Amino acid sequence: MPDHTKRADPARENARTDPAPADWSPETLRAALGRASEWTIDYRRRVGGFPVFPAIEPGQVRRALGDRPPREPDPFERVLADFDEHIVSGLTHWNHPGFLAYFSSSTRAPSIVAExxxxxxxxxxxxxxxxxxxxxxxxxxxxxxxxxxxxxxxxxxxxxxxxxxxxxxxxxxxxxxxxxxxxADGLAGxxxxxxxxxxxxxxxxxxxxxxxxxxxxxxxxxxxxxxxxxxxxxxxxxxxxxxxxxxxxxxxxxxxxxxxxxxxxxxxxxxxxxxxxxxxxxxxxxxxxxxxxxxxxxxxxxxxxxxxxxxxxxxxxxxxxxxxxxxxxxxxxxxxxSLALTPTYLESEDDExxxxxxxxxxxxxxxxxxxxxxxxCVGTDGLAGTMRRHIAMAEAAADRLAGGGVFELAAPVSFSTICFRAASGGDPATEDGWNREILARVNAGGRSFISHTELAGRYVLRLSVGSVHTEERHLDEVLEALHRAADELSPGGPGMNATSRIRVVAALLPGLALAWAGCAAEAGSTQESSVVPANAEVARERADRSRIKGEEGAPLRVVEISDFQCPFCRQFHEQTLTRIDSAYIEAGKVSYLWIAYANPGHPQAFVSTEAAYCAGAVGKFWPMHDILFERQDEWSGVPDPYAQFMEYADEIDIDTESFGSCVRNSVLAPLVLRDYTSVTQAGISSTPYFILGDSVAIRGAADFGTFSSAIDTLLVLKGGGTP
Missing domain, CATH: 3.40.640.10 (Type I PLP-dependent aspartate aminotransferase-like (Major domain))
Incomplete structure (x- = not known):
């Protein structure tokens, strides 16, 4: 038997250096956890700003990490900085609210803490x-x-x-x-x-x-x-x-x-x-x-x-x-x-x-x-509620896709997964190529990420709602991107859809929606606001920007619905208004109103502008505007906020019969129809935001050329000419 008591070689013992500390001290760990937790909270707050899929080349991340392990420890703050710069920038962000590919594996906050x-x-x-x-x-x-x-x-x-x-x-x-x-015997024989x-x-x-x-x-x-x-x-x-x-x-x-x-x-x-x-x-x-x-x-x-x-x-x-x-x-x-095997050193007599x-x-x-x-931390009701919401979002998105005249469903909608494809009735190989290009264009945009499959030998696009972070506005974004890509990449070439009268789809800009509606503006009251923001400067700016500008009887009304808390939106508003002033308002062609909400992307925001206008017709513009602003959580999340608007009208002593008729008969009211299909079957192009008749909805005009082209087209249709 070998002698296990033999001492190690003294020369080797002397050659050893003092080891580094076995682990971080409690103070170092506390500091690192603090930095990591702050990074985590910040990441979850800003993940929607990353492109879902990174624009990197294979091997790029490895080159940034170095080819040898470090001999000496780095401070954690430097490691965390490298993680943020070189690794996070190379991730596909499964927690991105626009992640709609495969089946989502997003992470709720309690699970982060549990890990x-x-x-x-x-x-x-x-x-x-x-x-x-x-x-x-x-x-x-x-x-x-x-x-x-x-x-x-x-x-x-x-x-x-x-x-x-x-x-x-x-x-x-x-x-x-x-x-x-x-x-016992294996598979052989x-x-x-x-x-x-x-x-x-x-x-x-x-x-x-x-x-x-x-x-x-x-x-x-x-x-x-x-x-x-x-x-x-x-x-x-x-x-x-x-x-x-x-x-x-x-x-x-x-x-x-x-x-x-x-x-x-x-x-x-x-x-x-x-x-x-x-x-x-x-x-x-x-x-x-x-x-x-x-x-x-x-x-x-x-x-x-x-x-x-x-x-x-x-x-x-x-x-x-x-x-x-x-x-x-x-x-x-x-x-x-099939698998139980317990070696002696793992045997126990525990009854479990x-x-x-x-x-x-x-x-x-x-x-x-x-x-x-x-x-x-969430409860079964909360978990079921999230899945119920995802299923409803997918069903609504499928209705809009199927009713838009461009896409068709390739399979029945099941749970929160939609299979669809752009269809023109042409050559199948050409259509499949068109759909491949649409997928590539949408995913390259960075705001959304969808996948594909093959059904009955045909290339099919696939969208699945499952992230705890996905909201209706993210479905709006991907549907708009899909329609825009289909239009621009159509085998027949980009251009106007003859059955749609008008379709203008502009590039996405988060937090901003512009709607041009072909009907005359009602007079807006300048009486004092019933809800005054705490900051006086903000209050003055809001009041100035919310007045109707230009002639009330102009052929075209421009309504800008944006997020008042968004600095980018304010900057965009100033640039847009300056251009409207010089090109359209001074020429008497356009009247203009700006209204701010926290959720400008919802279709309900469009119809709420009609509630403000209809109240303005009887001198109650500001009271209605401010109730809408203050209580937007009550009406922005429901399919048809008409009942809430009627309650608000009663609160501020407006004749509800005339007010209700005004809102219901407005050109923007159809935006809140529960059944989008009934609208799109009338031959209207299905974009995430649309208005019936000779009108157009654009979410975030990327350039003034797109903006002015839409206005000019509507003016011609209304017989108002162009400046």
Whole structure:
């Protein structure tokens, strides 16, 4: 036996240098955490200002990082500065509100804090003994999720990194349950196995078959119907054929929320086929599974309670940070039979499940904490509310796309995912190229990021709403960018759409909307404001800018709706007004009014200007203007704010009958119609902001040429000529 008591070589001992401190001092850590937390808060505040996808070349970030590790430590502030300059600038910003590609993996604030605490305690939850609380928090959080989505108590589970790992783990359990004795004997000489999945399922199913040693040829891609759902009769036929050939059916994978279209396989019918043949049923609901928390979406999940295993990803739609994928199962035994292996040094007599026995990994992160904290800090109602809002936003965007005369839906809208393409009725190859160019143009703009897929052999654009940071205005931006790109890149060349009378789509400028409406201005009152801003200078500027300028009977009225708190908007306002003064107002062609709101991008902001004008007709412009300004949170978030405007009119003693008639009959009122499709079917071009008739809405004129061209066109249509 070797002598383990032999001392080390004294020469080597003497050659050693004094080691650096093992870790930061508490003071250094506190300072670094302070800087990191301030950076984090600032980043979340400014992430919308980054291009979603970075304009960099492959290898650019690596060159900036250097080719050798530093021998001496750098101060954290320098490291953080390099991180901000060289790394953040090279990120695709998944937390950007314009990130609408793939399935979003945005991060809620509680998950950020949870990740810090996970790193702080640094536990390994492989055994109950190695971290009892981590194991029990994980099991509790998983069970809370199980309850929230309405699955029976017969399901339990654990948290893995991604759905790919979850599906692979389920396939290993199914393989063992199929009686193949792979654990003991390996695959050699065993029966041929088969895995069944839809033509639309995620690639992780096929990848799992490769990793499990089954091979490409084991995967049966089952045909789908016109709505891209797996056909139960096709699954039945495939299993029957395999049984006749001596192939052993092993697992069928149904999907609720497919990757391309969000389609929902008929799980109940597929489950009946699987049970009839003794085949393991796995349900991939990584994207859509959490939506079962929304009562009105529960019908899409009928039959999943009969599955053998289900995967859901809280790091997609719920907003936990990557990675957090929950694998649920009805029976743990097949999982343990396929993977459990406990060496002597890990044996224990604790009466508790060791989660390392259910998956491939031995070391396990404390992932359960961020899911537990998510439920504690947001609650199931809050989580369901976010998903409900995303679904409504996607449905509204799909209506606008389908009704605009340029795009058509390529698949039924499912959950919060839209598949669409620009269609001209021409050559399919030309159309596919057009759509590729549209995608590239929109993504190159930096404000939005969408993806693509292929359906029925055609190139299709794809948009999915899932970020906790995405609001309606971000959908407005991407729809406007899509229409602008389609118009500019059209195979027929850019120009006016004959069926639309007018379509002017200008470049996006955040926080500013300009609307030109072809109707005469009502007189605005100059009486004192009922809501006075605290800053006297701001109050004077606001009052000056909110008066009607020019002749009230001018052929054209210009209404500028902007964000009063935006310095850029003020600068743009001054430049715009100067040009209008010299070119149009002095010539008697245009009257002008500026109104400020915090949410100028919403269509409701346009119709609110009519409320101010109609009040101005009876000498109550300022009282109405200031109520609208003060209470904008009440009306800017509802589809039709007419009822609120009527209440305001009653408060300031306006004849509600004449006021209501004025607002309802205004040229801007149709902007708040709940059904955009009914408007676009009338032949009006669907841009995010549009006005019926001989009018045009432009969001942020990028140059005065675009601006003046729109005014000139409208003046000609109204018979007012041009200056």
């Amino acid at each position: 810090l605490l996970i790193a702080a305690v640094g536990v390994n939850a492989m055994l109950w003994r190695t971290s009892p609380a981590a194991t029990e928090v994980e099991r509790t959080a998983v069970d809370w999720l199980r309850q929230a989505v309405g699955l029976p108590a017969s399901f339990s589970g654990l948290i893995l990194d991604t759905a790919s790992t979850a599906t692979f783990t389920a396939l290993l359990a199914a393989r063992e349950l199929a009686g193949t004795r792979v654990r 065993g029966p041929a196995l088969a895995v069944y999945t839809s033509e639309q399922s995620h690639s992780s199913v096929e990848k799992s078959a490769l990793a499990a040693g089954l091979g490409h040829r084991s995967v049966r891609r089952i045909a789908v119907d016109d709505a891209f759902r797996m056909r139960p009769e096709a699954l039945e036929a495939a299993i029957t054929e395999d049984l006749a050939r001596g192939v052993r059916p092993t697992m069928a994978c149904a999907t609720i929320g497919t990757t391309s279209t969000g389609s929902v396989d008929p799980v109940e019918a597929l489950g009946a086929v699987a049970r009839r043949h003794g085949v393991w049923l796995h349900v991939d609901s990584a994207y859509a599974g959490p939506a079962a928390m929304v009562p009105e979406q529960r019908e899409h999940f009928r039959g999943w309670e009969a599955a053998d295993s289900i995967v859901l990803n809280p790091h997609k739609w719920l907003g936990t940070s990557l990675d957090c994928s929950v694998l649920l199962y009805r029976d743990v035994a097949p999982f343990r039979e 499940i060791d989660l390392m026995d259910i998956g491939l990994a031995l070391g396990r992160r404390f992932r359960g904490l961020k899911l537990w904290m998510l439920f504690r």
